Amino acid sequence: MSILNVEHLTHGFGDRAIFHDVSFRLLKGEHIGLVGANGEGKSTFMNIITGKLQPDEGKIEWAKNVRAGYLDQHTVLEKGMTIRDVLASAFGFLFDLEAQMNEMYEKMAEASEEEMERYMEETGVIQELLSAHDFYRIDAKVEEVGRALGLADIGLDRDVTELSGGQRTKVLLGKLLLEKPDILLLDEPTNYLDEVHIEWLKRYLNDYENAFILISHDIPFLNSVVNLIYHMDNQELNRYVGNYDRFQEVYAVKKAQLEAAYNRQQKEIAELKDFVARNKARVATRNMAMSRQKKLDKMDLIELAAEKPKPEFHFREARTPGRYLVEAHDLVIGYEEPLSSPLNFQMERGERVVLTGANGIGKTTLLKSILGLIPPLSGTVELGDYLEIGYFEQEMSQDIDATALEELWKEFPGFSQFEIRSALAKCGLTTKHIESKVRVLSGGEQAKLRLCKLVNRASNLLVLDEPTNHLDVDAKDELKRALQEYKGSILMVCHEPEFYEGLAARVWDCSQWTTRV
Numbered sequence: 157m158s159i160l161n162v163e164h165l166t167h168g169f170g171d172r173a174i175f176h177d178v179s180f181r182l183l184k185g186e187h188i189g190l191v192g193a194n195g196e197g198k199s200t201f202m203n204i205i206t207g208k209l210q211p212d213e214g215k216i217e218w219a220k221n222v223r224a225g226y227l228d229q230h231t232v233l234e235k236g237m238t239i240r241d242v243l244a245s246a247f248g249f250l251f252d253l254e255a256q257m258n259e260m261y262e263k264m265a266e267a268s269e270e271e272m273e274r275y276m277e278e279t280g281v282i283q284e285l286l287s288a289h290d291f292y293r294i295d296a297k298v299e300e301v302g303r304a305l306g307l308a309d310i311g312l313d314r315d316v317t318e319l320s321g322g323q324r325t326k327v328l329l330g331k332l333l334l335e336k337p338d339i340l341l342l343d344e345p346t347n348y349l350d351e352v353h354i355e356w357l358k359r360y361l362n363d364y365e366n367a368f369i370l371i372s373h374d375i376p377f378l379n380s381v382v383n384l385i386y387h388m389d390n391q392e393l394n395r396y397v398g399n400y401d402r403f404q405e406v407y408a409v410k411k412a413q414l415e416a417a418y419n420r421q422q423k424e425i426a427e428l429k430d431f432v433a434r435n436k437a438r439v440a441t442r443n444m445a446m447s448r449q450k451k452l453d454k455m456d457l458i459e460l461a462a463e464k465p466k467p468e469f470h471f472r473e474a475r476t477p478g479r480y481l482v483e484a485h486d487l488v489i490g491y492e493e494p495l496s497s498p499l500n501f502q503m504e505r506g507e508r509v510v511l512t513g514a515n516g517i518g519k520t521t522l523l524k525s526i527l528g529l530i531p532p533l534s535g536t537v538e539l540g541d542y543l544e545i546g547y548f549e550q551e552m553s554q555d556i557d558a559t560a561l562e563e564l565w566k567e568f569p570g571f572s573q574f575e576i577r578s579a580l581a582k583c584g585l586t587t588k589h590i591e592s593k594v595r596v597l598s599g600g601e602q603a604k605l606r607l608c609k610l611v612n613r614a615s616n617l618l619v620l621d622e623p624t625n626h627l628d629v630d631a632k633d634e635l636k637r638a639l640q641e642y643k644g645s646i647l648m649v650c651h652e653p654e655f656y657e658g659l660a661a662r663v664w665d666c667s668q669w670t671t672r673v
Contacts, residue, residue, distance in 0.1 A: 158183055159222055159339055159367055160205065165214035167197075167204060169596055172588040174200050176391040178214070182339070187361070188369045189378045189400060192388030193464055194600025194628045195589060198371045201388065202226065202341055225337030227328055227345055233316040240312040242327050243298045246334035250291045257282045301330045305353065310516055318491075322348035322515025329357070340368035344599070346377055347625040348550075350514045350651050373600075373628050375400055376654065390461040418458045428452050467584030467631050469607060469638035474544035474614040479505055481543060481617055481645055482526055486535035489518055489525045494533055496522070496669050505540075505616075508646040510656045513666035519649045520550060520621055522666070526647075527619060546615035548623050550649075552602045556594040560585060560605050563594050567609050583608040584631060599626030607635070620648040624655050 162180040167173075174197035182188065190198050203209040205216055206226050218224070233242065260275045267275060290297060302308040305326045310319070316327060325348045332340065340361075346354050354377060361368065361381040372378050378400045385396040385403040396403040428448045435441035436449070486498040495518035503509060511519045524530040526537050527547060556563060564576050571579070580590045583604045589597060594605065603626045610618070618639070624632050632655065639646060639659055650656045656663070 159219050161215075161217045162205065163215045163217075165204065165211050165216070167200065167209075167211045167214075169592070172592065173391055175211075175393070178391070178393045180386065180393055182367055182369065184367060185365065186367045186384055187364070187382045188367070188384045188386055189382035189403075190369055190371045190386050190388065191373075191378070191400065191403070192628075194584070194604065194626070194631065195586075195598045196388040198388055199228075199343055199598060201393075202228070202343055202369070202371065206341065222339065223335070223337045224339045224341055225332040225335045226341040226343075227325075227332050228343050233319075233324060233327070235315065235317045237316050238313045239302065239307055239310065239316060239319075239327050240298060242316055243301060243307075243312070243330050243334060244294060246331045247289070247291065247294050250286060250289055250294075253282050253285060254291065257286075297334060301334055304356075305330050306514065320348070320516045320520060322350060322353075325349055326353065326515065333360075338366055340364070340366070340370075342368060342370045342372075344371055344373070344626065346372060346374045346651075347599075348515060348622065348651075350512075351653070352514060354651070373624075373626070373632065374652070375629065414458065415460065418460050421455075421458050425452065425455070464630075465581060465584050465586060467604060467607075467634050468582045469611050469634055471546070471611050471618065471638055471642045471644070472614040473643050474616045475542055477505055477543050477616045477645075478541035480538075481505060481507075481540045482647075483538045483540075484526075484535065485538075487525065487537055488533045488535050489521050489530070490533050490671075491521075491530075494671055496671060498535060499669055503645070503647065506645055507662060508660045509648070509662045509664060510660040511647070511649045511664050511666050512651070513670065517666050517670035519666050523547075523619055523621055523647070523649065543617055544613075544615045546610045546613060546618045548606060548610055548618070548620040550621040550625070552594070552606060559591055559593055560597065560601075561590050563605065564608060568612060579608055579612055580605070583611070600628055600631065603627055604631065611638075616644040618642065618644060618646045618648070620646065620650075622649050622651070624650065624652055 158181055160180070160182040162178065165175050165178040165180070167175045190201065192198055200209065204211050206224060207216075257279050260279050264272060264275050286292070298312070299308070302312050307323070307326055307330060310323060316324065319327065325345065329345060345357060349357065354374075358377060358380050361370075370378070370382060382399055383397075385398065385400060387394050387396060387403065387407065396406055398406075428451060432445045432449050432452070436445040480502055482501075482503040484499050484501050486500060487496070488494050488498055489496045511522065513519060521530060525532050526539075527545065528537070558566070560580060561573075561576055564580060565571065565573075568576070577587075577590060585601060585604055585608075589601055594602065597605070603623070607623070623635060627635065636655060636659060646660065648656065648660065
């Protein structure tokens with residue numbers, strides 16, 4: 157049974173085309189991985205099928221009475237709402253039904269016999285619906301999901317705007333699971349999630365009977381949960397049966413076959429053109445030349461897609477710092493309340509350290525406390541001599557009104573326009589990305605812009621907060637290579653063991669000192 161039909165979809169932003177004549181069909185129970193390089197339009201596709209964006213052309217048709225649940229990487233949570241409020245909002249349609257029912261009860265006082273009969277029938281149907289959807293157990297269900305996702309430990313009455321990226325993802329995921337939709341639409345759900353909850357989500361999706369569409373650059377995760385891949389590339393959407401590894405094998409063969417056919421055709425074209433040029437002037441061979449020319453004119457030309465620019469990261473290195481980079485003495489981090497027990501640690505020149513542990517236990521807060529962006533509640537942090545720190549923040553402000561070019565120029569006003577454009581191009585951004593507003597760039601393109609700022613400023617200590625979030629496979633591989641080549645020190649928060657293995661010598665488990673566990 158078809159749940160969703162997309163026919164002849166075409167869409168773009170300004171003169172930047174995203175899709176051209178794309179068709180797609182989702183069947184009941186399909187577990188789909190939607191893959192492609194940063195900026196190919198995966199999140200845009202989700203926004204179009206959920207009705208958040210209107211396509212330039214094409215038809216989107218859902219089966220009747222299908223409820224879709226969308227986990228969006230850019231969802232904004234409102235100040236003043238608690239975790240409990242957001243989770244309970246999953247039952248918004250039931251609260252609406254209850255309000256309708258209460259309104260009818262009020263009208264019954266003045267209703268005629270005929271109206272009374274109709275009201276009784278309608279309130280009876282609503283009552284059955286409320287019971288079927290466990291309306292009178294909402295509080296218990298909210299508590300249950302809150303405990304399963306570790307949100308009860310934070311406190312369900314906590315304001316959602318105080319949460320870390322991972323905690324926000326968990327809240328939105330909890331709301332989605334409580335909604336029990338017929339289809340799950342998940343946009344990079346593993347971003348900001350720790351290993352424990354990635355494993356939990358993996359088990360949940362493997363047992364999930366309904367359909368889902370999943371956008372992710374986490375290859376081990378994709379391989380373990382999907383049975384179909386849709387590849388978004390060069391404004392097209394192509395279907396492959398199997399997991400991500402199987403898709404890569406088939407895609408590599410298909411690409412090699414196309415290149416071989418292209419080379420054969422180019423050789424044939426060159427030979428035909430040569431024959432026509434040599435023989436069209438001679439009377440004896442003119443007819444043969446004309447025949448070859450007709451063949452050339454009718455030929456369906458094979459076109460190879462332009463190679464995507466692959467990012468190149470080369471971190472510039474500042475002078476050698478002193479022996480000790482960071483020293484903490486009885487450091488207690490937090491905001492109103494402590495997030496840690498007193499910490500005493502040193503980081504020496506040349507060390508590479510990764511911070512791991514569950515979301516919300518204070519990893520980002522620790523980085524910001526070390527950098528002096530957040531004052532410690534008590535204790536001290538001493539930074540070493542001659543330190544030049546490069547800091548990669550977890551998220552970028554969505555209020556930036558500048559283009560990517562203007563944003564980088566603000567950072568490096570001494571650069572010429574040519575140097576700015578070259579720097580952005582090296583990080584994998586095309587001319588159209590460079591001239592686009594930062595806020596319309598995808599999460600991966602924004603991450604490349606922030607990395608561009610980082611690689612063009614000399615440093616001897618890189619402080620990186622989840623640098624792999626949103627990055628596609630090529631960018632992630634290149635970032636790891638560049639960090640391995642970097643001679644300075646690294647302090648990094650990361651939830652991907654396959655990324656930091658072979659890169660970091662020390663792994664600090666932050667759950668050993670946090671007050672949140």
